[in-house]
């Protein structure tokens with residue numbers, strides 16, 4: 001039923017039911033690296049909760065999953081606070097919704113901004129802290145304020161430089177992922193060894209990185225793409241696309257499939273291109289990310305408690321649905 005037809009009591013009850021499910025799924029996904037439902041199931045329930053809370057603002061409590069970056073629970077790893085929070089990201093599921101997001105930005109005085117489009121890598125966020133060019137700390141996102149210390153683990157990943165060509169002090173962030181081929185190999189081996197297999201490359205990456213014994217991480221083929229510098233002034237860059245080029249100069253691996261766009265036609269083309277190509281890539285992607293390219297403007301737009309206001313994820317439809325759409329096209 002549409003949320004505007006619910007009574008407050010019905011809405012409260014449904015919101016509570018969804019919260020219980022979403023919290024439970026979050027725990028399975030973030031802490032145990034073992035989801036029991038597909039992402040789109042989670043996304044649908046989460047979106048329903050968002051719309052209930054929008055319709056009945058009194059139901060939006062601070063402990064709601066819509067108000068918190070998920071999740072940090074029991075962990076054997078040492079906890080580390082983040083100097084600057086590591087946030088989640090808002091998401092949309094259609095280009096209409098994406099363009100509504102752009103309309104809102106543009107209505108709020110941001111005049112036809114340039115956007116940088118990137119692939120949304122299906123892995124887990126990591127933070128890397130360098131002091132005088134030396135890698136001193138690696139951490140997971142955790143609950144956004146506090147993450148897990150994975151310094152020894154990130155040092156095992158080939159694409160992460162332990163020292164930079166310049167003696168700078170900087171924190172960079174990006175995605176740690178497991179390439180599809182490595183994932184298939186790992187699961188085949190685990191099956192042969194009678195061990196439980198990982199549900200998907202994202203969970204395999206998280207399970208491999210969040211290990212007490214860094215030697216286990218070393219044996220897993222993990223890789224990274226760096227895409228964010230919280231204090232961009234440190235690197236002397238003014239746009240997101242410049243930051244990506246600067247990361248490359250510093251020796252980080254950067255995903256080269258990004259594109260600066262100025263109009264909606266190009267945004268649509270980018271989405272179409274990667275919706276079509278996603279299965280041919282060596283790593284998993286679950287959508288595309290649109291970011292305001294101007295870093296000063298990003299700063300001005302700021303964040304909500306949970307997500308930046310200057311970026312949004314467009315999530316691909318689930319594979320099954322994409323197949324059905326194609327089948328229908330074939331029979332017409």
Ligand code: NAD
Pocket residue numbers: 025026028029030035036037038039040042043069070087088089091118119120121122123124125126141174175227289313
């Ligand atoms: P998210 O994964 O949807 O988006 C935020 C994350 O995107 C960032 O933290 C970053 O790690 C990542 N990212 C990848 N490429 C990026 C790029 N180019 N630029 C910037 N960031 C990039 O948000 P979330 O809060 O981490 O997780 C929510 C999502 O996780 C849900 O939408 C759902 O799909 C999935 N989830 C699934 C379950 C389940 O049970 N299946 C449970 C919880 C969460």
